[in-house]
Amino acid sequence: MPAKKRKITKARYEALAELRYALRQFLRFSENAAQAAGVTPQQHQAMLAIKGFPGPDLITIGELAERLQILHHSTVGLVNRLVAERYVQRVMDRKDRRQVRLVLTLRGETILENLSTIHSEQLQRMAPQITQLLKGLRGEIF
Amino acid sequence: MPAKKRKITKARYEALAELRYALRQFLRFSENAAQAAGVTPQQHQAMLAIKGFPGPDLITIGELAERLQILHHSTVGLVNRLVAERYVQRVMDRKDRRQVRLVLTLRGETILENLSTIHSEQLQRMAPQITQLLKGLRGEIF
DNA sequence: TGAATTATATCGTATCACGATATAATTTGG
C-alpha cells in the first residue's frame, strides 16, 4: 500500500491554525513578561529549566541544553550571560568533576517566582481553549 | 491588601518546566518538518494561518500579522517571499481596494497538506501529556 | 593508556523580527 492521500478538512486546518495562534499568544505574553522583568525570554526559560529540573539533583549544562532544545555550546553562552548578571551560579560536581551544575541565586529566584506566578495565571486562563483544541484534533479525519 | 507573596512549590516549577519542554519539543519537531519540506518554519506557519483562517473569507495582510503575532510590515516581507516561491497568491479585494487577500497556490496546498498530516499525528501523540500538565497547573497553590 | 564525555571558547554565518521612517492608494467620517 503506497501513499494514503487523505484530504484534510477545512475544520482541521482551522483547528491547527487556532492552536498555533493560541501558542503564539502565549509565547508573546511570556516574552513581554520576561522583558518587563528585565530578562530576555531565553534567560527566563533557562531559569525555569534550572529550577524546575525534575528530582533533587541540580541540572548540568548538557541536561539544560536538552531541556531547552538547543546545542551544548549555545547553552554555555546562555549560562555565561546568566552568571554575569548574577541570576545563576555554577556549582562544581564532586562526583564527576567534568560536570558543572547550576543553581539560581536569590536574585534569580525572586525574578523567576514573579514570572512563574503570572505564567501560571495566564496558563490557567488559556488551558480550557487549548485542551479543547487538542481534543478536537484527535481522530475524526485521517 | 498589598502584595500576596505566595510561594511557588517545587512541583509547580516542575510542571511549568515540563510544559515548556514539551512545547519546545513540538516546535523543534515542527521546524524540522518544515525544513524537510523545503520551507522555512515561518513560511509554514503563514501558510497554515492563510489556509486555516476561520470562515469563508480570505485572510488579509493585517489579519495575517495578527494571527502570526508579528508586525504588519514584517508580514509584507514574509508574504513577498511566499509569493516569490509560488506558494501563495495575492488577490485583490474588490470591496476595499486597499486590501490584499491571500490564497495558497496548488503548490502551497500540497506542501501544507503534507505538513499538516504529520503535525496532526504528532499533536495526537503529545496531547495527553500536555492536557495532563495543564490540568496539574490549575488550582492548588496560589 | 587510549577513547569517550563534558564543558568551554572563538569566529563567522544565517535568520528573523523590529524600529524608524516614508510613500501611495483608497476609504471613511465630519
Place this chain on the structure above:
DNA sequence: CCAAATTATATCGTGATACGATATAATTCA
C-alpha cells in the same frame, strides 16, 4: 468634499539568537 484614517508596501540599519565548524582542556571510563 476634503481631511483623516486605514491598508499595504518599501528601505535600511539594528539586535538577538542559535548554528556550524573547529579547537582545547579536564576528567572519567573501558
